Amino acid sequence: MLDVKQLSARYGHVEALHLIDLTVGANELVAVLGPNGAGKSTLLRSIMGLTSSSGRVTFAGTALPRRSASAIARRGVVLVPEGRGIFAPMTVAENLQLGAYQIGGGGAEFAARLQHVLSLFPRLKERLSQTAGSMSGGEQQMLAVGRALMAKPKLLMLDEPSLGLAPKVVAEIMETLGRLNAEGLPILLVEQKAPLALKFAHRAYVIANGRVAAEVNPREIKSYDELARYYFS
């Protein structure tokens, strides 16, 4: 579904990504692992056209526009960014409605999507009229994922969804992502916490210094020391 070829990105003179090749197949959950500053977030930002990059990114057989995140989102590639990107002064309901912006934020289809999201994250149902910024970090992350699902994505990308959250909340969110993937939603998950990501992933890429250091099968990983070696390669 997603095919990234020879993707490179720079911040001034610093090369953040170097000729990255990566794929996400239909129904796959692919993890991108690596230490802080390895280029994981830049990878997702480059795919979404938020960071200027060179190389080729195709989705479902056609090239994605290089510098228009909104056009890419309209193609069904949806990113839950690092830091969640929720609209804090707006209510939870407004945030969820904006997730379904492409279908006009109303009507039967919207109602069905909202019901689906609220069934996945029942806590949001109690908070619909509350401002998003007044919720806990975990609830905000649920909202960010829920809002992304309101777009009915064809590919969901998440940037460090566990960041700063309690383990119980992280487990809850990851279980939901695993369930969505099992229902057929392809997911590209950037995560620093390797054991967590590998528990759900079908495949994983390890990125270090802006390069793909290894592509691993989670079931073949015998110890995390093996992964750590790639981290510092």
Next chain:
Amino acid sequence: MIDPTYLGQILVNGISVGCIYGLIGIGFCVIYNASGIVNFAQGAFVMLGGMTAYLLIAKTGLPLLAAGVIATLVVAVLGVALERLVVRPLWDRNATMFVMILATLAAQIVVERAMLLMVGDQPKSIAVFTDLPPIRIGGVAIGYQLLWIIGVSVVLISALNAFFQRTLVGRAMRACAIDREAAALQGINVSGMLALSFALSAGLGAIAGFLVTPTQYTAYNVGTPFAISGFIAAIVGGFGRPLGAFLGGIILGVSQALAVVTFGSGMKNVAALSVLLLFLFFRPTGLLGTAK
């Protein structure tokens, strides 16, 4: 001691002109919220509103209301043209705020000079909307044009509030104001919102110009003073807060009216700048805002 009737008259006049400043200030906020740009060509929209209405009435004999509606639409389109031709190319190149301010100021000057060449330097005016003697309440004369200004301003504020709070496009514009990148990730066309913000803002400026022209006059060079007053109103209200800008406009209008009758007409600008300085010193976030 000032005669209470006289004071009442000053307040009414101040509120009326303050509503105009408020509408212009809201125009600043709408564009700033959608894009982070301070558009100093805002005064040109005010001048163009009054002048286009005048030209439509004088040259084609259109009724007043039709001229006002057409003038507003024409200026809204010109607002989009300004966005496409001047702002967008710079925005796409990530131009700094300083460059944007200079560019929009330059656009204001170009529009002024073009109007000077087209219609000359003589002031123009249009008839009051309701040609009846003023209403008298306890000795205070309230002209119908003042009621039009206050009434239309209140209706516009309510309509804008409903637009931003209740419609999907309004919410999308608010989302762009909060976090442009996150808005784009929802599939919201952020650059389309920028064009819409210029259309809205230009339309508001045009309505302000159309409303105020019968009480004063319009000329090629009225835009800059209006832009300055609207900008001060926006700062006093808390930049980016439309309701704050409206309240800021009223504070500014009343302060100017009080200064004119107390110290003379030469103190009008001193009053405006004093209000600005007082807020910058003692409440830099403005009435309702958090400074960005």
